[in-house]
Structures are given as structure tokens and as C-alpha cells.
Amino acid sequence: xxxxAQVSLYPMVSDFVRVILSGLKALDPYRDRLRIETDDxxxxxxxxxxxxxxxxxxxxxxxxxxPAHVTMHVTFSRGCPGEPDDPSCRCDVLATAQDTPLATRxxxxxxxxxxxxxxxxxxxxxxxxxxxxQDRHMDEIYGCIxxxxxxxxxxxSKNFCTRLHGDAGAVFETVRQAFLRFGPAEGHVTIxxxxxxxxxSAR
Numbered sequence: 297x298x299x300x301a302q303v304s305l306y307p308m309v310s311d312f313v314r315v316i317l318s319g320l321k322a323l324d325p326y327r328d329r330l331r332i333e334t335d336d337x338x339x340x341x342x343x344x345x346x347x348x349x350x351x352x353x354x355x356x357x358x359x360x361x362x363p364a365h366v367t368m369h370v371t372f373s374r375g376c377p378g379e380p381d382d383p384s385c386r387c388d389v390l391a392t393a394q395d396t397p398l399a400t401r402x403x404x405x406x407x408x409x410x411x412x413x414x415x416x417x418x419x420x421x422x423x424x425x426x427x428x429x430q431d432r433h434m435d436e437i438y439g440c441i442x443x444x445x446x447x448x449x450x451x452x453s454k455n456f457c458t459r460l461h462g463d464a465g466a467v468f469e470t471v472r473q474a475f476l477r478f479g480p481a482e483g484h485v486t487i488x489x490x491x492x493x494x495x496x497s498a499r
Contacts, residue, residue, distance in 0.1 A: 297482070298379035299387065300331075300342035301372045303352055309364035319359035326351040331384065343384045345374075345476055353468035357417040360464070360493035372475055372487040393481040398439045405443050405473035412469035420451075421460040421467050423489035427479035440478040444470065457488075467491075 307315035320339075323332060330343035330351060341348055352370060359366045373379075374390070393401065425440055427433040444450050444458055449470045451459040460467050471489060479485035 297375050297385050297387070297390070298342070298382050299345060299348065299374045299385040300340060300379075301348060301352060301370050302338045302340055303355065304338040304369045305355070305359055305366065306368065307359060307362065307364050307366045309362070315359050315362050315364060315366060318362070319355045322354040322358035323351050326354075329384070342382060345387050345389070345472060349468055349472040349475075353415075353464055356419065356468075356491055356493070357415050357464040360417050360419060363494060365492070365494045365496060367493075368489075368491045370487075370489045370491070372471075372489065373484070374475065374486075375480075375482060375484040376486075377484060387476065389476045390481045393477065398435070401477040402439060402443045402446075405470075405477045406446060408473050409447050409449070409466055409469045412463075413465040414463050415465045417464040417493065418462065419464045419467055420492045420495070421471065421489060422454060422457045423460070423471060423474075423487050424457040425474055425478065426486045426488070428484040428486070433479070436478045436480075440474050443477070444474065447473075 305316055305319055309315060320334070326347045329347040330341050333340045341351060356368050425437060427436045441458065447470045449460040449462040449467050451461040460470055471487065475485065475487050
């Protein structure tokens with residue numbers, strides 16, 4: 297399976313380069329476990345979901361420690377049929393999830409969110425889950441929504457997406473569990489996510 301994300305960070309401050317470079321330093325502990333390629337538009341990260349989500353979480357949390365308003369856009373993908381299998385993307389959760397009932401997966405996802413680290417950085421996220429190539433994809437999406445509403449990070453439903461709020465640790469764990477626990481284990485699943493911190497609108 298191929299698992300990865302395209303990540304773009306947007307600091308709303310004149311010295312944006314400083315904020316971006318500070319965020320990129322947070323990726324250093326993950327460089328031996330992820331393939332990381334940065335260009336002038338985005339950063340590609342490829343690897344197993346554990347270091348992948350932790351790296352993106354820490355990247356944004358580091359940038360969000362700056363007082364400036366910062367946003368981030370991420371496209372997550374797993375199981376894309378157009379990408380070659382990559383052994384670095386091995387995931388035990390997906391390896392055992394194929395025949396796990398929906399209710400069990402929801403319970404496992406909630407347990408993971410409750411165990412998430414507290415990073416002391418409050419963030420906002422909106423995201424959409426896309427389960428592709430499956431006739432009963434809405435069963436998985438509704439199951440994911442039920443999990444989100446019980447996660448402790450749920451803020452509200454919006455047209456085409458769900459809004460989350462809370463500490464970066466719990467919020468990114470919620471998104472990771474949505475990505476891993478819902479949709480076919482061997483199928484193509486994507487998430488479109490926008491994160492925000494320090495928005496003047498909230499003040």
C-alpha cells in the first residue's frame with residue numbers, strides 16, 4: 297500500500313519564511329521513517345500512518361506556537377491504485393481491520409483519541425473523508441461521523457465537511473483514526489483537511 301500526504305503551510309505574517317522554517321525543524325525526528333520532499337508549493341510525506349500523522353501534527357503545532365495566524369492544507373491518501381506499493385507504509389491497524397465490525401472500529405478509535413498527548417496548542421480543523429470504489433461507502437462515512445461526534449474534539453457539522461476543535465494532539469489523533477478505521481482496509485481512502493490556529497476571527 298502507498299500512504300502519504302501533501303502538506304502546505306500558510307503563515308499570515310510578513311516574515312512567513314521564519315515560521316515555515318521553524319515548522320520544518322519539527323520534522324527532523326521523523327526523517328528516518330518518512331520520505332519527505334519539499335518544493336515551492338507543498339511538502340510530500342510518505343510512510344506509515346504513525347510517524348506520518350505525528351510529523352504533520354508537530355509541524356503545525358510548532359508553527360502555531362508563533363502568535364501569527366497560520367493555516368495548513370493537507371491531502372491524505374492511502375491505497376491509491378495509481379501509486380506503487382511502498383514497504384515503508386506498512387500499517388498494523390489496516391492489516392487487521394478488514395473484517396473488524398464497524399462498532400468495534402469506532403470503539404478502538406475513541407480509545408486512541410483518549411490516549412492522545414496534550415501538546416498545549418489549541419487548533420481548529422475542518423476535514424472531509426472520501427471512501428472511494430465501494431458501493432456502501434456512506435455506511436462507512438456515517439460510522440465515522442458517529443465516532444467524530446463522540447470524540448471530544450467535534451465542534452459542528454458543515455456542508456461537505458466536519459469541524460473539529462481542541463488540543464493539536466487530540467485533534468490530529470481524531471483525524472488519524474478517521475483515516476485508518478473507516479473505509480475498506482485495502483481500498484482507496486482520502487482526507488481533505490484545513491487547519492487553523494491563532495485566527496483573529498476567534499478573538
